[in-house]
Amino acid sequence: AQKVTQAQTEISVVEKEDVTLDCVYETRDTTYYLFWYKQPPSGELVFLIRRNSFDEQNEISGRYSWNFQKSTSSFNFTITASQVVDSAVYFCALTLFMEYGNKLVFGAGTILRVKS
């Protein structure tokens, strides 16, 4: 069965610290997509990244970086030099391919609190 585990319920850091959010997934599919979303207090989901299962290259976007390790079924997200504006809930998600559309299976989310 498809499953996404975000073992860290809540993380608190002080501004400028680096922080890594863990994501472990389970799937029987050989082709799949992994996502990270940010959900600020306002509620909307902000898309951060999509990663194809065939592309194991790590990616960096500004202060954000992602480490995709197929061997350990992990897709971890690191924020470098965290800022107060990074405080939010972060969700990792996995695509479940269905006949009628590709739905997302979400992890439980990690609450990140960045203190000044």
Add this chain to the structure above:
Amino acid sequence: GAVVSQHPSRVICKSGTSVKIECRSLDFQATTMFWYRQFPKKSLMLMATSNEGSKATYEQGVEKDKFLINHASLTLSTLTVTSAHPEDSSFYICSAQGGAHLNTEAFFGQGTRLTVV
């Protein structure tokens, strides 16, 4: 990315009334729309998947008579919470998929915070 608009963003209704939430894809044709529900401090749980012109597919445990979903056009899906009760209070969020994004990702609306009093 593509734009999905959800309306209203917040709604307060009296117990026993019905509430309709709209989800529109503004710049692409959404062949599939998804409706999620999120309880406070919890993850997003898929309620149902709707394909344009056909009946929605509901996840196990979701009451189809309670949560009516209509996907009458390629740009609009609606979720109607019928005879709402306080336990229906939640954050509802839609996502849409289709066109050039068919096999890659779905785009999310802004969400609707429903409070039933």
